[in-house]
Amino acid sequence: MDDSDLHNAFHDEGPGGEDTILSPRGIEAFTRKVTTTASHLAGHASNPNDNHYRNAMTQVHKSMRRPGMQRSMFSMAKTTPTDLVRSKFSTSEIQSRALSYLSDDMLKNIPEDDNSYSLFQGFSASFPELTDEGKKHRRRVSRGRKMLEESPSAPESPQHLHKLKKERSSLMHELEMLGIRKNMASSEIREIDNKIANLGGMRRIILERLAGLEQEEALLEHDIVDMEGRIDDAQVLVDEAESIAAATPIRTDEDDLVTDQDAHEFMSQSVYEQLPSASSTPSKPRRHKTVRRKSMPILHEHFDPGFNIREIKAHQDNITAMDFDVPFGTMITSAMDDTVKVWDLNAGRCIGMLEGHTASVRALQVEDNLLVTGSMDATIRLWDLSKAHYDPQGSQFGREDEEDDGMAFENADDQPVDPPEGSMDECPLFTLESHVDEITALHFRGDVLVSGSADKTLRHWDLQKGRCVQTLDVMWAAAQASVSLDTGEGSWRQTNRPASRSADFIGSVQVFESALACGTADGMVRLWDLRSGQVHRSLVGHTGPVTCLQFDDAHLVTGSLDRSIRIWDLRTGSIFDAYAYDNPVTSMSFDSRRIVSAAGEDVVKVYDKMESRQWDCGAGITEAEENRTPAIVDHVRVKEGYLVEGRQDGIVGVWAC
Amino acid sequence: MAALPHAVDAETPLKPSELKVLRDQYEKEGEMVGVQTKFNYAWGLVKSNSRNDQQLGVQLLSEIFRLSPERRRECLYYLALGNYKLGNFGEARRYNDLLLEKEPANLQAADLRRLIDDKVATEGLKGVAIISGVAIAAGVIGGILFRGKRR
Numbered sequence: 001m002d003d004s005d006l007h008n009a010f011h012d013e014g015p016g017g018e019d020t021i022l023s024p025r026g027i028e029a030f031t032r033k034v035t036t037t038a039s040h041l042a043g044h045a046s047n048p049n050d051n052h053y054r055n056a057m058t059q060v061h062k063s064m065r066r067p068g069m070q071r072s073m074f075s076m077a078k079t080t081p082t083d084l085v086r087s088k089f090s091t092s093e094i095q096s097r098a099l100s101y102l103s104d105d106m107l108k109n110i111p112e113d114d115n116s117y118s119l120f121q122g123f124s125a126s127f128p129e130l131t132d133e134g135k136k137h138r139r140r141v142s143r144g145r146k147m148l149e150e151s152p153s154a155p156e157s158p159q160h161l162h163k164l165k166k167e168r169s170s171l172m173h174e175l176e177m178l179g180i181r182k183n184m185a186s187s188e189i190r191e192i193d194n195k196i197a198n199l200g201g202m203r204r205i206i207l208e209r210l211a212g213l214e215q216e217e218a219l220l221e222h223d224i225v226d227m228e229g230r231i232d233d234a235q236v237l238v239d240e241a242e243s244i245a246a247a248t249p250i251r252t253d254e255d256d257l258v259t260d261q262d263a264h265e266f267m268s269q270s271v272y273e274q275l276p277s278a279s280s281t282p283s284k285p286r287r288h289k290t291v292r293r294k295s296m297p298i299l300h301e302h303f304d305p306g307f308n309i310r311e312i313k314a315h316q317d318n319i320t321a322m323d324f325d326v327p328f329g330t331m332i333t334s335a336m337d338d339t340v341k342v343w344d345l346n347a348g349r350c351i352g353m354l355e356g357h358t359a360s361v362r363a364l365q366v367e368d369n370l371l372v373t374g375s376m377d378a379t380i381r382l383w384d385l386s387k388a389h390y391d392p393q394g395s396q397f398g399r400e401d402e403e404d405d406g407m408a409f410e411n412a413d414d415q416p417v418d419p420p421e422g423s424m425d426e427c428p429l430f431t432l433e434s435h436v437d438e439i440t441a442l443h444f445r446g447d448v449l450v451s452g453s454a455d456k457t458l459r460h461w462d463l464q465k466g467r468c469v470q471t472l473d474v475m476w477a478a479a480q481a482s483v484s485l486d487t488g489e490g491s492w493r494q495t496n497r498p499a500s501r502s503a504d505f506i507g508s509v510q511v512f513e514s515a516l517a518c519g520t521a522d523g524m525v526r527l528w529d530l531r532s533g534q535v536h537r538s539l540v541g542h543t544g545p546v547t548c549l550q551f552d553d554a555h556l557v558t559g560s561l562d563r564s565i566r567i568w569d570l571r572t573g574s575i576f577d578a579y580a581y582d583n584p585v586t587s588m589s590f591d592s593r594r595i596v597s598a599a600g601e602d603v604v605k606v607y608d609k610m611e612s613r614q615w616d617c618g619a620g621i622t623e624a625e626e627n628r629t630p631a632i633v634d635h636v637r638v639k640e641g642y643l644v645e646g647r648q649d650g651i652v653g654v655w656a657c
Numbered sequence: 658m659a660a661l662p663h664a665v666d667a668e669t670p671l672k673p674s675e676l677k678v679l680r681d682q683y684e685k686e687g688e689m690v691g692v693q694t695k696f697n698y699a700w701g702l703v704k705s706n707s708r709n710d711q712q713l714g715v716q717l718l719s720e721i722f723r724l725s726p727e728r729r730r731e732c733l734y735y736l737a738l739g740n741y742k743l744g745n746f747g748e749a750r751r752y753n754d755l756l757l758e759k760e761p762a763n764l765q766a767a768d769l770r771r772l773i774d775d776k777v778a779t780e781g782l783k784g785v786a787i788i789s790g791v792a793i794a795a796g797v798i799g800g801i802l803f804r805g806k807r808r
Contacts, residue, residue, distance in 0.1 A: 096712040097745070100719040102736075107755055110729040118660040118731045119696040119721075126697060127675075188691055195689065 116183045125180040207302055214299050214328070218346050300327050300642045303656030305606075306617045309642075310348050310654040314341060319646030321364045321373075322635050327642035330385060332371055334361035335650055340373060342385060342424065345644075345654065351390045352424035356381050356431070362504075363442045363451075371427075374439025374451055380432040382463070387426035434459055434468045440504035441518075443511050448530070450516055452506030458518060460530055470533055474506065474520060477528075477535045503545035503561055510551055517556060519546025525558050525568070537573050541566055548588040559585035559597055565607070567595075579614070581605055587635045594657060596643055598633040604645050606657055617657045618645060661731065661765040664772055667704055667738050676701045676710075692725050696735075703739045715739040730759060737769055746777050 117125075300309060315335035324331035324345060331343040332354075340354040340361050359376035366372075369386040437455035444450070449461040458472040509518045516528040523542035526535045544562030551557070555576055556568040561584035567577040583600030590596065595607040602620030607613070619630035631649035638644070643655040671679075683690060683698035695717055702714030718739055722732040737753035740746070750773050756766045 092709075092712075096716060097748075100712075100716045100736075102719055102722055106723065107751075109726070110733070110755075110759065111726050112730075115727060115731075119693060119728060119735070120662045120700065120731070121660060122693045123697050123700050126693065127679075184693055188693065191691060 115187070117180045117187075121180050122184050125177045126184065203302075207299075210302065211299055215346070218328070300656040301640070305657045306615075306621070307656040308619070308622070308653065309656055310345070311619070312343065312348055312652045312654070313650065314343070314350075314646070314652045315339065315650030317650055318648050319635055319650060319652065320360050320362055322644065322646045322652065323364055323366045323637055324639070324642075324644055325366050325368065327640055330366065331644060331652070332364055332366050332373075333646060333652055334364060334373065336360050337650075340364070342371075342388065343652075344390070352388055352427075354381075354383055354424055354427060356428055359438070362438060362440050365443060367444065370444075372442055372444055372449060374442040374453075376438040378433070378435045378437055378439065378453065378455075380435070380439055380442065380449075380451055380461075382429040382432075383424075383427045384429050385427060387424075389423045389426075430466055432459075432461060432466075432468070434471075441506050441509045443509045445511055445513075448511050448513070450509050450511045450518075450530075452504075452509045452518060454505050456505055458506065458509065458516070458528075460516075470530070472516075472528060472533055474518070474526070477526065478522075478524075481535060481538065503547070507545055507547040507560075508549045508558075510549060512551070517549055517551055519549045519558055519560075521545035523560060523562065525549060525556065539568050539573060541568075541575060541578075544584065547584075547586055550588065550590055552590075557588060557590055557595055559588035561585065563599070565595060565597055579607065587633075589636050589638045591638050591640055593641065594638065596636045596638045596645075596657065598636045598645065600632055602630045602632055602647075604633055604636050604643060604655070604657075606643075617643060617655050619647075619651075619653055661734050661763070662700075662738070663765060664738060664741070664769055667742055670704050670706050671701050676705065692721055692728060695721055696728075700735070703735070703742060708743070711739065711743050715743060730756065734763075734766055734769070737766070737773075741769060741773055741776070744776075746773050746780075749773050750777075 303309065314333045315337055317336035320334050320336055322331065322333040328346045330351070331345050332340065333343065334340045338357065338360045340357065342351040342354065343349065344351050354371075354373070357373065357375040357377055357379065361373045361375045363374040364372060366385070369384055371383040371385055372380060373383070374380045432449075432451075435451065435453040435455055435457070437453050439451055439453050441452035442449065444461075444463065447463040449463050450458055451461065452458050456473065456475050458474065460469045460472065461467065462469050503521045505521050507519045507521065509516065511517075511530070514530040516530055517525060518528065519525045519542075523540075523544055523546060525539035525542070525546055527537040527539070528534065529536050539556070539558075542558065542560040542562050542564065544560045546558050546560045548559040549556060551570060554570060556570050557565065558568070559565050562580075563582065563584055564578055564580040565585060565588060566575060568574070569576040581597065581599035581601075585597050585599045587598040588595065590609075593608065593610055595609065596617070597605045597607075599605050601616075603616040603618035606615050606617050608615065618633060631647040631651065633645045633647050633653075635646040636643065638657065641657055643657045645653050645655070647653070679698045679701040682694050686694050699714045699717035699721065702710040702717065705711060705714070715736065718732060718735050722729055722736065725732075733752045733756040737749045737751075737756065740749035740752065749769070753766055753769050753773065756763060757770065760766065
């Protein structure tokens, strides 16, 4: 131990010791010279080298102090130039020393050792495995056999005992090695877990960056649309000016009266033609939309399933219907309080209120900028959302603090801003008023709109012409089916469930070209051909009113108050799959990967088709820990993993799933 | 089995094929290399007789020291041993003394200290011999010259 004291003492004294053989000044001069040489050789590494040098000098001193204590333990196989000279004059030496140099700070920070095995033990345990794995295994087996063979030969001889002991110790050794290797494996798993955690952190950071970028993108796109609108307007003005300029020179004063009349006629004609042109407005905003869709929001795809993207206090009352166009796009909600609200999902803000319906809206659908709402007042209204005055940057609300708010949610949630008055004034297109009872379901695609009403009829509308093309009487179709087939299959059947659950006569409809699917309160799903106006297939299976349905190219999925979700094969008309929940299914929606349902719970039930897995998504999971009970989810919609659910207390939750 | 290798262990080189296995494993794991694999390769290098290998081994050990705080304590010993083998006694002593400070009862570290002391003593004596030899030679020459001048 006193060695180190001496060492330290000399370390402090430096090369200036008085009792050395050489003169201290000479050594000092040597030090300086050598240090400068070294700095020339490797400039940046000079600092550590000083240290080496000092250490080396200390060693020299020490050896001079204790000349009698040397003992040779190893023969010098190689020639050993002194540490001192090497550390000062060889470039590669200096480099390697600099690379492997550890600062004093780092040396101070040495935590307690709590590893179950040392790295060296790990080395000795894994090394034979790496080099001659097969051999070892074989040896073990053969040895086992040998033991069996040889044990009866001379069981009483001392050699035998000795051998057995040797065997035991080698087996013990192997057991020890196995233990170490086991520990190694588990600690490697821990290491990987740490790496995963680190990567998770990085992922979060990048996700935030992505969110910011999408936010910027959305704003920029809005500006582009705005700019294009202005260009269009300017173009119209320029064209008008040109046409006027071209027309005026040939006009005389006498013609003026006639021209006025002409203009009048022209104007009136344009008014006359406004209805069809108005009904074809989807085409115009669609152009705008295509501009806006230059970039697709992909943020939600990177969220973990079940991540709450947003929660909006949309209404004070039950949500009665809702829909959205694209992830982070526009959402429409309607509630028992008879209001219809338009939301910007990206910013989580209300864009405006749609005024017109005199009762609450029970069914609605939005596609591009065309919104169709069906209300309890028996009317269907069409709206053009592209006519809304809305600035996504929110400057018109006098809130300038938006820039640093990457997702722009919290503010919107904390203090719901009332939408600007009259922002939706130009949106109404026209009203369809043929039904005589409340609209409970509607669906449109292209120019074909089909609505289902409590008056027990379906109406087929042509949006191009803005009028009803045909009326489909469900009761009549049911009666026809029962007469013609006489199997009872197609007839109207009263379900054994009480109708008091306020089941809508027509729970849901979906149309595609001339194909129409409709689910009714008798638990039947009827597939109609709109060209003939006939039911060409009935899907029987549900024992309660059908509340929701959706189909794609292969399957039709239906949800019913009998608590089940059924997946039908569209080609054969047979059941493809089915599952049930604890409560009646009130709403269902699916995308390419999952079927999401609202089944009278505070969570959305999600069925992952790819993994055939059921899981829950929604406020009921997280808030259960906080002893809060969120309201029952009534309505769900999912598109491309972007899930929106509406609850009985008027809150709308947006989730990634 | 001892948790730390004896100094003798570092003096027995691996076969080139064995070292290659370790290197392959190390290179296979690429950037996400595990501590154990890194150590295995580093230790194989330190055991080698080639000075370049030893230097690389010590570098890898210092990397482990930097990146895996939970392994630092035992790494002190490996670093000390590696530097001792390289002949960098200053570094070797620095690490070994630090380890002994934390674990005074560590037999391997105490052994290593003794080895370092001995090595330093013999080498230092050689140094003294060389320097004094030079001094004597200078003295002799100087004496001759001086004498010649006087004549």
